[in-house]
Amino acid sequence: MNFSKRLLDWYKIEHRDLPWRHTKDPYVIWLSEIILQQTQVKQGLPYFEKFVSKFPTVHDLANASEDEVLKLWQGLGYYSRARNLHHTAQFVSKTLNGEFPVNFKALKTLKGVGDYTAAAIASFAYDELVAVVDGNVQRVLSRYLGIDTPINSTEGIKEFKTKAQELLDSSNPSIYNQAIMEFGALHCRPKSPKCMFCVFQQDCVAFQQGLQEELPVKLKKTKVKKRYFSYLVLTDSEENTIVQKRSGSGIWQGLYEFPLIESEKEQDEPISSDINELTGLPSKSIEGVKIYNDDPVIHLLSHRKIMATFIEVKINGLLSDMKFSKTYEIHKIKDLSQLAVPVLIQNFIESEFPMA
């Protein structure tokens, strides 16, 4: 029996009932695929439900503000996805009159839509004969075909793309593509694949050679850098504080945070001169400085280990009367939950200001 036949038989019995598998609407498929990038189904599902119910059409999403989209995205990570999502919604809504591009090549011109996502939309929505290649597909193919080319090398990326396209079932590209990814997610798992019950035992090169735990091969990741963050939580007598939006191209772009002293090495408690340098406030405006957490909060990312300290800075007078050296927004502490903030900040707010 051929690969596709076995795969589709497996899928028919074992597939999960997921909401985006009941539609051919390219908007809904696009939305689900952006949310699922780098994200497991269990984590992405509640976000998909929120977005679809709040923004049933691409026009609804386009008419929202970027802040609103980021707030809804909060906690999902890789926030450039949310910014690109919003940008593309506006482009499709306004420039394309709400009509998504209808083939792989045209879909790829959309911001945030690369090879994988374009293939997913094109095959799921339009039955185009283009194979999806994500981590699941690479894993299944590396084992089934016994390919040890590193999946994240330039050569490997090309090789797996070619093999995936050769194996694509041209009579049913939509179901086939979903099936091979589902098979990788549920059966041909990264750890302890279910080889004992596998429909491919006879043909799977990795299983025949006992190499299923060794494949796929992946080049080493970049090493984790330590960074030290000191957040200044200014407070006045009316429970106001100041925050700013992160700009630039780095981490958490577009999300809000407290004024930040960032360094490569461990920091001492900031003194009034540090506070003045960052905010422009004179030392006479500062009533007192106190560390909230003696042990830094450790926030782990794939490529960063952030050690964060939160510093309470009590202010004489009202923040609304102060002159700052940069543009900060003044908010009541209890209103901070309206803003999109990194999980690190969200956790701090929830632990220090549970009413907020």
Added chain:
DNA sequence: AACACGGGGCC
């Protein structure tokens, strides 16, 4: 071609 980009799950 190499790197940057968040968060959650598992053991």
Added chain:
DNA sequence: GGCCCAGTGTT
């Protein structure tokens, strides 16, 4: 606490 997972854009 350490390790694993994973598309797109930028440089």
